[in-house]
Amino acid sequence: MKTAIVTDTNSGITVEEGRKAGIYVLPMPVIIEGTCYLEGADITNEQLYQAMKADKDLSSSQPSPGDVMDLWNQVLKDGFDDIVYIPMSSGLSGSCQNAIQLALDYDARVQVVDNHRISVTLMESVYDAKTLADQGCSAVEIKEYLEKTAYDASIYICVNSLKYLKKSGRITSSAAAIANVLNIKPVLTIQGDKLDLFAKVRGTRQSEKKMIEALKSDIASRFSSIPNERLHIATAGTLEKKEDIDRWRNMVQEAFPESTVYYTPLSCSIACHVGINAAGIGAIVIADRK
Template sequence: MKTAVMTDSNSGITPEEGKKIGIYSLPMPVIIEGDVFYEGKNITQEEYYGAMTSGKNVTTSQPSPGDVMDMWDGILKEGYEQVVYIPMSSGLSASCHAAIQLSEEYDGKVQVVDDHRISVTMRESVLEAKWMANQGMTAEEIKKRLEENAYNSSIYIAVDTLEYLKKGGRVTAAGAAIGAVLNIKPVLTIQGEKLDAFTKVRGMKKAELKMLE
C-alpha cells in the first residue's frame, strides 16, 4: 500500500521543506490589509511578523475546500493509493472538521487525522506518520495510531507582549494595559486541543523558568 502523508503549514513544515522530506504541506492563508498570502509560499515568517509589529491588520484563515481537494487529487494522481492528512487541531480551527467532511467523497482513500495538536507536537505527528507509511502501514492504521496518542503532548508558551492577545480578544484592553504596567507575562498552555491560561508571572525570565519547570 503506497500511502502519502500530507499536513498544513501550522506544523511548521513549509512546502519547500516538505519536498525534501517526502511530505506534502498545504500552505495556510494569511490576510494582511485585505491581501491574501500563503505561508512558506509567497510570505516569509519575517514578513508576517513584520506586518504584525508594524501595526498592519493581520488575520489568518482556514484553507479553501478547493485547495484541500486539489492537493488530494494531485497526490492520488501521482500514484499514491491513500493519503493521510494531518491538519491543525479541531479544537483550534474548523479546518479539521471541514476536511473530514470533504474526505467522505474519497471512498476511504483519504484519512483525516484529528490528533489535537499544533506546531511542534503536530510536526512530530507528521514525521511519525511518514515513518509509519514507510513501514508499509495503511492510512487507517496510521490514523488510529496517531489519534490514540493524540493527548500525549504538552506545549507551554510565554508572550512578551499582551498586544496581540488583546487584538485576538483573549484579554481585555484594560487587562492588557494593567499587564504592561506591572510587567505581567502570561504563560499559556496547549494540553491536547485547547489554548488555556496556565499562570501569570512578573517578567520574561520568570516566565521562562516557569515553562522549564
C-alpha cells in the same frame, strides 16, 4: 498500499522541507490589510513581523476547500493509493472538521486525523506518520495510532505582548492594560485542543523558568516511563534575533541535557495570534522510528 502523508504549514514543516522528506505540505493563508498571502510562497516570517511592527491589520484563515482538494487530487495523481491528512487541532481551528467533510467524497481514500496538536507536537506526529507509512501501515492504521497517542505531548508558550490575544478576544482590554503596566507575561499551555492560561509571571526571565519547571514536572509525572530516545524536547517561537533563539534553545538544552533540543519558528498563521518574540517549549512522545 502506497500511503501519502499530507499536512499544513501549522506543523512547522515548510513546503520545501516536506518535499525533501516525502511529505506533502499545504501552505496556510494569512490575511494582511485584506490581501491573502500563502505561507512560504507569498510571505515569510520576517515579512509578517514587519507587518506587525507597522501595525497592519492581519489575521489567519483556513485553507480554501478548493486548495485542500487540489492538493489531495494531485497526491492521488502522483500514484498514491490513499492519504493521511493531518491538519491542526480541531480545538484551535475549524479546518479539521471541514477536511473531514471534504473527505467524504473520496471513498475512504483520505483519512483525516484529529490528534489535537499544533506546531512542534504536530510536526512530530507528521514524522511519526511518515515512519509508519514507510513501515507499510495503512492510512486507517496510521490515523488510529495518531489519535490514540494524541495527548502524549505538552506545550508551554509565553507571549511578549498581549496585543494579539486581546484582539482575538482571549483577554479583555483592561486586563491587557494592567498586565502591560506590571510587565506580566502570561504563560499559556496546550494539553490537547485549546490554548489555556497556565500562569501569570512578571518578566520574561521568570516566564522562561516557569515553562521549564512545568515541562520538567510533566516529564516526571506523565512521561516518566518514556525512554529518552522516544521523548523529544523542542523549542519554538517568533523570536527575531538569532542570539535570542540561541539563548532560549541553549537554556532549554542545559535544563534537559539528556535530550537534543531543537528550535523551529512558529508558522505565520500562529504568529498572527501570539505576536513577535513569543517563546515556547514542548515535549513529545514519538513512535519507534527505527
